[in-house]
Amino acid sequence: MLSIHTVRELRDYVLDVTLSVRSGETLVLIGENGSGKSTVLNLISGILTPDRGEVTLGDRTLFSSEGKTNIPPENRKVGHLFQSYALFPHMTVAENVAFGLRCRKVPRPTIAFSVANQLRVMHLADLADVNVGRLSGGQRQRVALARALVLNPDLLLLDEPLAAVDMRAQGAMRSELRGRIKNADIPCIVVTHNLRDALELGDRLCLLEEGRVVADGTPEEVLSMRENGFIESFAG
Amino acid sequence: MLWRAVLTLLTAALLALFLLFITLPVASLFLRISPEEFLSSLTEPVVLDALSLSFVTATVSTVIVVLFGTPLALVNARRDYRGRELVDTLTDLPIVLPPAVAGLALLMAFGRRGVVGQYLDLFGIQIGFTTLAVVMAQVFVASPFYIRQARASFEAVDSLYEDAARTLGASPGTVALRITIPLAQAGLVSGAILSFARALGEFGATIMFAGNFQGRTQTMPLAIYTTMQGDMNAAISLSIILVVISFAVISAVKIVTRRKY
Incomplete structure (x- = not known):
């Protein structure tokens, strides 16, 4: 279970978000560009620090302004997928996936085994030695996901996971992604602009406006709020 | 139409004249000495001493500049602290200082x-007046060439890669060693090459601070200055070596800075 209460002053407004996500549950964050969706993910994974508040994951406190706790991002065990995937351009597919394990000083044979296994599950085995610059959008997405999942994270944060994937491949990638998230059985937050993502990946939908949660419920509940301008255009 | 032709002609003439101005003196060095004279002067002690001293000191000073300059450039590229502009100005100072x-x-x-x-x-x-002084003079004048280039290369690395590495379990030190420095590598290498070249050509600060003793502080530029008063062939030979190195440096920088990613 992930619970967060974070406050941070941004350029245009004060972000003040309180959320919780259960294990095995997927929360989809929607909202206008600049409403603070990616910032929320950065505050949870530790790339940004809240001005005050608390972030707890299971029985671990990742951040607490009162308890003066701020676990650095490398020790949070949070899988964070960036919109552009941020694959390391100077490494092959296998080196990218092995990166986190090598940082954790896992013995080499174990790394080789885990990476090979992860690549096989993600249908990337043939691409192991390919430089990531030569991959398609869908392949890059799978490498980024493999790189995060190989570490068995306690939480998964996905920022526009399918935005860089071909339109035609999106449907298949989406159901594959859904399967991976369900398998991992951890809390998951997905940021998206895509209605299909919201409907197919989300157990819950959360609407952010200028750094505040203005709606939180099942996709059906939230999408029926037609009086809201963003929902009106989002649900088409 | 006519005007354009005249303009093109004029530009071409200016360009040709300027190229001639650069290449003629360099070419003259090669025209004033025969290959045999060049080879025989390479065996003279004054030339050999200067060659080895120059290479040793320039290499040592480049290593020192890289060791100290890399962390400094990384901090200045990534951290915002009070006085950063002042640090930048001070590290740049030796470029403009005579x-x-x-x-x-x-x-x-x-x-x-x-x-x-x-x-x-x-x-x-x-x-003062030791080989250490030669190295110190070279570090002093050559360091900005590396530090400026290193900072620019670090700034060109997208910090998103560093963020991603952190979430994957990399400490700040590991991020620097495994992500930022490898991604900035081309710029760092070309900066180090430029710094080496500047150290190799150092004259003024060396002669004032280290003096001009053969085998101890007399680097190639100092040996050129000294030998041209008696043995012109030795001076020309050393100059030719420096010209060749300069060409090699420019080519090397062009090759390493070709975009890889």
Whole structure:
């Protein structure tokens, strides 16, 4: 279970978000560009620090302004997928996936085994030695996901996971992604602009406006709020 | 139509004239000496001493510049702290400072009666007019060439890669070693090459702070200056070597800075 209460002053407004996500549950964050969706993910994974508040994951406190706790991002065990995937351009597919394990000083044979296994599950085995610059959008997405999942994270944060994937491949990638998230059985937050993502990946939908949660419920509940301008255009 | 032709012609003429101005003197070095004379002067002790001293000192000073300059450039590229602009200005200073001023300044600091040197002298440590002084003069004048280039290369690395590496379990040190430095590698190497070249060509600060002793402080530029008063062939031979190195440096920088990613 992930619970967060974070406050941070941004350029245009004060972000003040309180959320919780259960294990095995997927929360989809929607909202206008600049409403603070990616910032929320950065505050949870530790790339940004809240001005005050608390972030707890299971029985671990990742951040607490009162308890003066701020676990650095490398020790949070949070899988964070960036919109552009941020694959390391100077490494092959296998080196990218092995990166986190090598940082954790896992013995080499174990790394080789885990990476090979992860690549096989993600249908990337043939691409192991390919430089990531030569991959398609869908392949890059799978490498980024493999790189995060190989570490068995306690939480998964996905920022526009399918935005860089071909339109035609999106449907298949989406159901594959859904399967991976369900398998991992951890809390998951997905940021998206895509209605299909919201409907197919989300157990819950959360609407952010200028750094505040203005709606939180099942996709059906939230999408029926037609009086809201963003929902009106989002649900088409 | 006519005007355009005239303009093109004029531009071409200016370009040709300028290229001639650069290449003619360099070519003259090669025209004034026969290959046999060149080879035989390469065996003269004064030439050999200068060659080996120059390569050793320039290599050592480049290593020092890289060791100290890399963390400094990384911090200045990534951290915002009070006084960062001042640090930047100070590290750039040796580029515009006349080498003679740099040499005198070093002498005033580390010479026998210098601000620091007088205390070192009490322990019997002398820096002025030693090979160490040559290295110090080179580090002083050559460091900005590396540090500027290194900072620019670090700034060009997208910090998203560093963020991603952190979430994957990399400590800040690991991020620097495994992500930022490898991604900035081309710029760092070309900066180090430029710094090496500047160290190799250092003259003014060296002669003021380290003096001009064959085998100890007489680097190639100093040997050229000294030998041209008697043995012109030795001076020309050393100059030709420096011209060849300069060409190699420019080519090397062009090759390493070709975009890889």
